[in-house]
Amino acid sequence: MYPGLTKEQVCQIRERLIREMYEPHEVLFREGDPAAFLFALRSGQLKLTSSMPDGRQQIVRIAVAGQLLGIETFKGQRYPFSAEALTDVVACKISHDDLRQILEASPAIALRVIETLSQELDQAESLIRDLGLKTAPEKVSSFLLSLIPQRGDPSAELPLRLSRREIAEMLGLTEETVSRVMADFARKKIIGSGKGYIRILDRKWLEETNGVKNKASSAGRRALSGHS
Amino acid sequence: MYPGLTKEQVCQIRERLIREMYEPHEVLFREGDPAAFLFALRSGQLKLTSSMPDGRQQIVRIAVAGQLLGIETFKGQRYPFSAEALTDVVACKISHDDLRQILEASPAIALRVIETLSQELDQAESLIRDLGLKTAPEKVSSFLLSLIPQRGDPSAELPLRLSRREIAEMLGLTEETVSRVMADFARKKIIGSGKGYIRILDRKWLEETNGVKNKASSAGRRALSGHS
DNA sequence: AGTGAATCTTGATGCAGGTCAATATCCCGT
DNA sequence: ACGGGATATTGACCTGCATCAAGATTCACT
Numbered sequence: 001m002y003p004g005l006t007k008e009q010v011c012q013i014r015e016r017l018i019r020e021m022y023e024p025h026e027v028l029f030r031e032g033d034p035a036a037f038l039f040a041l042r043s044g045q046l047k048l049t050s051s052m053p054d055g056r057q058q059i060v061r062i063a064v065a066g067q068l069l070g071i072e073t074f075k076g077q078r079y080p081f082s083a084e085a086l087t088d089v090v091a092c093k094i095s096h097d098d099l100r101q102i103l104e105a106s107p108a109i110a111l112r113v114i115e116t117l118s119q120e121l122d123q124a125e126s127l128i129r130d131l132g133l134k135t136a137p138e139k140v141s142s143f144l145l146s147l148i149p150q151r152g153d154p155s156a157e158l159p160l161r162l163s164r165r166e167i168a169e170m171l172g173l174t175e176e177t178v179s180r181v182m183a184d185f186a187r188k189k190i191i192g193s194g195k196g197y198i199r200i201l202d203r204k205w206l207e208e209t210n211g212v213k214n215k216a217s218s219a220g221r222r223a224l225s226g227h228s
Numbered sequence: 229m230y231p232g233l234t235k236e237q238v239c240q241i242r243e244r245l246i247r248e249m250y251e252p253h254e255v256l257f258r259e260g261d262p263a264a265f266l267f268a269l270r271s272g273q274l275k276l277t278s279s280m281p282d283g284r285q286q287i288v289r290i291a292v293a294g295q296l297l298g299i300e301t302f303k304g305q306r307y308p309f310s311a312e313a314l315t316d317v318v319a320c321k322i323s324h325d326d327l328r329q330i331l332e333a334s335p336a337i338a339l340r341v342i343e344t345l346s347q348e349l350d351q352a353e354s355l356i357r358d359l360g361l362k363t364a365p366e367k368v369s370s371f372l373l374s375l376i377p378q379r380g381d382p383s384a385e386l387p388l389r390l391s392r393r394e395i396a397e398m399l400g401l402t403e404e405t406v407s408r409v410m411a412d413f414a415r416k417k418i419i420g421s422g423k424g425y426i427r428i429l430d431r432k433w434l435e436e437t438n439g440v441k442n443k444a445s446s447a448g449r450r451a452l453s454g455h456s
Numbered sequence: 457a458g459t460g461a462a463t464c465t466t467g468a469t470g471c472a473g474g475t476c477a478a479t480a481t482c483c484c485g486t
Numbered sequence: 487a488c489g490g491g492a493t494a495t496t497g498a499c500c501t502g503c504a505t506c507a508a509g510a511t512t513c514a515c516t
Contacts, residue, residue, distance in 0.1 A: 164463075164465090179466080180466080
């Protein structure tokens with residue numbers, strides 16, 4: 001759990017970690033709050049959202065077990081987003097200074113933090129790609145594919161914890177559009193959808209729609225060709 | 229430069245860093261290439277782009293001096309984007325394994341990497357926000373404001389290294405739309421624009437347009453109100 | 457089981473921004 | 487200073503998705 005540390009060091013760390021539990025809809029912190037702590041998600045999922053003064057909201061990330069939140073403020077003063085539990089959540093809270101000391105003491109932990117951060121960055125950049133250049137059906141495909149667990153049976157019922165509105169807030173769409181696209185997918189037997197779950201029926205089709213693998217036939221948006 | 233290390237360690241590190249220089253438009257690596265190295269940007273700027281098979285392109289990040297690229301692949305196999313120099317660039321190349329060893333040897337360096345990564349994550353999440361919920365003029369405002377240097381004179385001429393097309397590829401718009409919005413801003417004396425540079429004339433206006441501070445008057449998109 | 461509130465679906469309509477097209481301007485080499 | 491290719495601007499039009507508006511389902515209580 002804490003590689004490369006003496007027993008004493010482990011004790012010191014444990015003292016500084018505050019283990020906390022949250023229920024669905026509970027808010028860990030709000031955008032703009034002074035950033036006192038950061039959190040390591042032990043279990044459950046939560047959504048990180050940023051909003052504009054007029055109420056428009058964007059889900060910036062869905063955090064899953066193992067990820068860190070609030071580390072964006074490592075050099076900042078305020079949380080750049082709100083964090084709200086989607087499920088029951090267990091998280092460890094730690095102050096920036098304490099984390100800094102732990103990282104200085106244990107390169108192994110630092111390395112793990114770096115791995116986590118680099119994955120989060122990858123995830124964020126992937127969402128940027130989706131938001132910037134995909135059409136509504138492509139975005140939804142992308143989202144649906146992201147629900148498939150790495151190590152899990154192919155086409156089981158996947159639990160869907162996000163409401164239509166939340167999916168929309170993640171993909172930069174409206175709930176109506178998400179609803180329409182999913183209804184369309186269901187009509188085409190690409191997915192089966194029930195209450196609170198989804199079943200992927202035609203993964204290949206989704207992957208093609210998503211990545212637009214071969215058929216450069218009907219590009220939704222204009223393809224900007226490279227220069228020179 | 230390398231805090232907390234013995235002279236010998238510093239030598240070891242230097243041996244493993246490969247300093248390289250690139251000219252504008254030169255490509256450091258391409259999306260999908262096997263990820264052999266990662267890079268630390270010493271000076272200059274470059275764009276990281278991801279594209280779809282039909283040619284649509286998205287600028288995922290503009291990397292500036294101090295940032296790392298390719299660390300997204302710390303646990304991955306292939307670069308998730310291409311990297312192309314926008315200016316003359318000096319970068320240090322290092323293999324993942326070597327980096328790992330260095331990080332294990334020097335917590336101080338690991339800490340710096342963590343700080344850099346957390347800033348990059350913050351930057352990425354900020355772009356997600358822009359892409360997901362802003363209108364074209366808001367996106368352009370946001371972009372223009374991001375050009376203003378932290379420590380620099382207020383309203384000097386800011387060099388603009390990105391073409392209209394590149395700005396468009398970053399903001400999820402088309403070059404025509406960017407052109408129109410900027411022409412409109414210039415007409416309203418919000419900015420002055422010449423070849424290869426921009427002058428911010430009315431920063432306050434941009435900040436209001438960007439953040440939609442007070443006036444909840446004419447929201448471009450529907451504001452989704454919170455739940456419960 | 458019944459009632460109300462939230463969520464989801466579906467339809468009709470409108471508009472922001474994409475698309476297509478035609479100049480205009482810049483840049484660079486000769 | 488001339489010519490040609492890249493880049494930028496501008497106009498006219500069109501479409502994908504937002505918006506507005508009803509219903510339909512589902513869920514949580516009592």
